Amino acid sequence: MSNKINRTIHNSRKTISNIIYGNSNKLIVIVGPCSIHSYKGISKYTTKLQNIVHKYKNLHICVRAYFEKPRTITGWKGLIYDPDINTDYNINKGITKALKILKMITAKKLSIATEFLNTILSNYIKHYITIGTIGARNCESQIHRELASALNIPIGFKNNTYGEITGAINSLIACNKNNNHIYIDAKGAIRRQLNTYNKNCCLILRGGHNITNYKKPHITKTLNILKSNNLKQGLIIDASHDNSKKNPQNQIRNIKCLAAQLQTNPKICGVMIESYIYKGRQNISNHINPYQSITDECLDFKNTKLLLSLLNKAVSNRKHFK
Template identity: 40%
Template sequence: MDESPQAFLYRDTMGGLIAGKLTFPNVQTKGGRMRGPFDAEDSVTLGREAVLPETVDVNIRQLDPIPAPRSFIRELPLTPALVQSVQASRAAIRDILHGRDDRLLVIVGPCSIHDPAAALDYGRRLAAVASELSEDILVVMRVYFEKPRTTLGWKGLINDPDLNGTFNIRKGMWLARKILVDMVSLGLPTATEFLDPITPQYISDTISWGAIGARNTESQVHRQLASGLSMPVGFKNSTDGNVKVAADSCYTAAHEHHFLSINVDGNVISAETLGNPDCHVILRGSIHGPNYDAASVASALEYLQESNAPDAASRGVIIDAAHGNSGKNEVREAHVVEEIAERLAAGEQGISGIMMESFIEAGNQSPAPLDSLVYGRSITDRCISWDRTNELLHTLAAAIRERRTLK
């Protein structure tokens, strides 16, 4: 089977492997590995004239040049129609967060993307249901490429796209953008978690909703980043259950900041942001247990309304049905979604949205090269199956319709 640098192994929708079906223009190779779009700056040797070689890069084995974001954006652009689609979905999400739209925001998809073909397969299924239920819920697909780790483990498609420890980050970044453009082309708004301040320059134009994870919610770097991002951003409560740090993040990110960053040409810049008024809190449970119950939601909202949190944060929270709220058990996660649907149908306010981890097959499996994995099954956290997800989406839409009748 052809595994040349310019051909990838993909799975078809029946789970079989196909090769050489997708090629990449203007791709350069190095050492037999696919390296991504060519950039003239590749000819520059990093560190060629190190100022203090005895004190610099002591623990660095290699510095591998990556083309600037503009190179990837030029290779995989959004058409004017797709730009309008992203803008419209961001506006719709803002309307929900600010109480101008009574639909429920539903962020659903794999814990992490590891198989581009399976992601596209899932996206097509989700797009059809999202269109069907669009009067009641706004479906946004989780398209997560970076995984924070407590210790060690596979850190996501961008970091190690071949799942074999070769860490071809240039290929991973290219694939990440390709997948996002494909999802937007399906009419699906996309969501992702931002782990560092550089990656957004490569992909943020395709993202409708962003998240800052529990491990980073107190980070000044991530608060500054969120202040300049162009889409609504949710801050999760910390792993110990502290909601205050997430509320503080919303307040901080709503204000302007000045910090070092890079632009789309890869130049180091001083960024001056306007502040992001659309940040909000995500209740994701904690090491001590769940916090999706009505009392926890009411307590969080009371604190947010009494604090300096911006309007989007003080009006409602998003509940992450996975992680600490379900013990990372997909069966329990589905029950959490159903419990929340019952509360919404009974008229409970203050819940702007819900997050679910879902893939084609239920459960998870250990990371391994793609051709040895079960098609459509997560290699990180356990996920709800597609069939069960489809049921839950219809249940949530019905709950919103019922809540409307109470008004």
């Protein structure tokens, strides 16, 4: 990685941190497919995004580049695990393919967001990431808290799959304190990284089983709980997953609701949208479309542009934190 690209990523992380703590009035927007399965597909998507990102001066847009998929039971586990989507599990090929995609997106001067799932694999991709997430199934996992503490990257912890926020908030508190992180170095030896902490962590609300938490009462209650724990970070709201009940069109409704709140609630510091070139999803087959999701259903790019414009306008109308 060149020094210029390294500086760009470092500066993007600082921008995200400033937004999380209210030192910038911009809004973080993490947007992209549920998961990446095709270089060709994500290359076209990010080119389309690159061509319009300059229009949204009030947004800090990050490409959702997810290479690992946590499964509730079974299913395709992501490009790193199974790059050929044939259950051969050629992980070395998957890592190489993921790095190629990350380099391509970075070359387009776009920030990147990903979920850190496997703590070993994080070492391969972390250098390209502007903001990471810890998913709903791992939000109170000790090893993921230790990983988040050791990463010099802003990290969002999602509430758990039942909509409960306590575990994720405890993780924010834990990451503020010294932790010891165990990892494997380049020579394959086990190492220990001492006294690591990460103050650039925040909470992501993504709903839960039969629960949504993107509306004003839920957000107000959550912010009061954060304040009572002396946590000054803002909130990121996931418009998809259980907040959309897995219906991608509901993301439009959710973003409209959040846009209305943005104008009077500067503590909403970010949103997440699952979006791709074509709407919906497809089953895995011998003829996979590179431009449509093979995991969760996504919004199409036309509607994505409308939501970005709506959010950009809403942020321009809101009062600054300070």
